[in-house]
Amino acid sequence: MNSLISNCMKLGFGLMRLPRLDSGEIDVEQTKQMVDDFFDAGGRYFDTAFVYGGSEEATKKALVERYPRDSYYLATKLNASSFACKNEEEAKNEFNISLERLGTDYIDFYLLHALDKNNKDTYEKYGLWDYVKKLKAEGKIKHYGFSFHDQPEVLDEILTAHPEAEFVQLQINYADWDDANVNSRKCYEVAVKHNKPVVVMEPVKGGTLANPPERVMEVFKEADPMASAASWAVKFAASLPQVMVVLSGMSNVEQMKDNISYMKDFEAFSEDEQKVIEKATAVLKETDSIPCTACHYCTPGCPMKLHIPEIFACMNEYKIYGNLERAKNGYAWRPGGTKASQCVKCRKCEGACPQHLPIVELLQEVADTLE
Numbered sequence: 001m002n003s004l005i006s007n008c009m010k011l012g013f014g015l016m017r018l019p020r021l022d023s024g025e026i027d028v029e030q031t032k033q034m035v036d037d038f039f040d041a042g043g044r045y046f047d048t049a050f051v052y053g054g055s056e057e058a059t060k061k062a063l064v065e066r067y068p069r070d071s072y073y074l075a076t077k078l079n080a081s082s083f084a085c086k087n088e089e090e091a092k093n094e095f096n097i098s099l100e101r102l103g104t105d106y107i108d109f110y111l112l113h114a115l116d117k118n119n120k121d122t123y124e125k126y127g128l129w130d131y132v133k134k135l136k137a138e139g140k141i142k143h144y145g146f147s148f149h150d151q152p153e154v155l156d157e158i159l160t161a162h163p164e165a166e167f168v169q170l171q172i173n174y175a176d177w178d179d180a181n182v183n184s185r186k187c188y189e190v191a192v193k194h195n196k197p198v199v200v201m202e203p204v205k206g207g208t209l210a211n212p213p214e215r216v217m218e219v220f221k222e223a224d225p226m227a228s229a230a231s232w233a234v235k236f237a238a239s240l241p242q243v244m245v246v247l248s249g250m251s252n253v254e255q256m257k258d259n260i261s262y263m264k265d266f267e268a269f270s271e272d273e274q275k276v277i278e279k280a281t282a283v284l285k286e287t288d289s290i291p292c293t294a295c296h297y298c299t300p301g302c303p304m305k306l307h308i309p310e311i312f313a314c315m316n317e318y319k320i321y322g323n324l325e326r327a328k329n330g331y332a333w334r335p336g337g338t339k340a341s342q343c344v345k346c347r348k349c350e351g352a353c354p355q356h357l358p359i360v361e362l363l364q365e366v367a368d369t370l371e
């Protein structure tokens with residue numbers, strides 16, 4: 001793989017979930033300590049975004065003003081969604097705002113943010129691919145790529161249309177590796193096919209894999225009583241050969257120290273360690289959840305246009321990991337604004353479901369739990 005970074009720990013510092021004070025402000029002093037620990041351990045890759053409220057400004061104070069600019073890699077992102085900008089001009093101006101907030105005159109890794117099948121045309125319409133190409137020609141960015149949240153076919157489409165993208169950022173973790181909704185493995189394979197270095201996001205699945213179900217934890221403890229569940233998750237992603245760096249969105253000094261402890265002298269998983277992950281994944285799958293394969297056969301006939309598999313995926317977040325707050329947060333945006341309680345019980349979907357799921361009853365359970 002043609003890595004775009006060198007002399008850098010394979011752990012990247014995700015700056016999305018920085019520590020906050022009671023006032024709600026980012027705790028810059030604690031962030032400084034985290035940056036120092038990260039640097040001491042050989043960490044050099046920092047990832048923020050225009051839409052991570054306050055993160056770019058805090059990065060300026062904790063990193064940019066304290067370390068030589070050529071001693072680290074700085075990544076940030078341009079978001080063309082309507083919540084971030086209203087038109088092409090505003091979208092393009094995000095770059096200038098990011099430079100100002102960060103107190104720098106160039107970005108090492110600039111990403112078009114969170115592309116999927118619904119928003120990718122907006123990035124085309126606003127001419128943002130040509131824009132980042134121009135920024136690179138002017139020396140204002142070193143490399144450009146995009147982060148991605150959709151199915152492998154969509155990723156293949158984007159990389160075929162834009163072979164100039166230098167890297168991709170993907171959601172990869174062992175729980176989503178063969179998950180029909182996320183398809184980490186297939187997305188990774190598309191990146192390999194196009195020979196793009198991969199930046200990994202969500203290796204711990206938003207923190208859920210740091211506290212997996214008890215039976216999964218037993219698998220890890222049996223293999224290594226000292227290793228944390230998070231270490232298994234991060235090292236799984238880092239062991240993939242096409243992966244350039246694994247981002248962890250660390251929120252305090254303790255998380256930083258834990259991550260450094262196993263990533264400082266990182267070595268890819270042995271065959272035995274890989275088998276432990278396979279066992280843990282199998283145990284995770286046995287956990288009581290809705291066996292929806294996200295085939296979408298049920299959705300075209302639904303008169304209420306419910307995003308049934310996405311609704312079930314949110315419910316499974318709760319069933320598998322027991323984190324009601326996270327499941328409710330996901331439910332608020334993932335099913336495209338549709339709600340389980342909108343179901344009119346016509347049962348058209350059930351006749352189309354190859355898994356013969358009692359969709360109406362399951363939707364009722366979702367409405368009772370997540371609404």
Ligand code: SF4
Nearest residue numbers: 302343344346347349
């Ligand atoms: S039963 Fe509900 S989910 Fe199924 S097709 Fe009818 S309205 Fe849609």
Ligand code: SF4
Nearest residue numbers: 292293295296298353
């Ligand atoms: S048809 Fe059944 S398995 Fe397929 S997405 Fe719909 S509920 Fe899930």
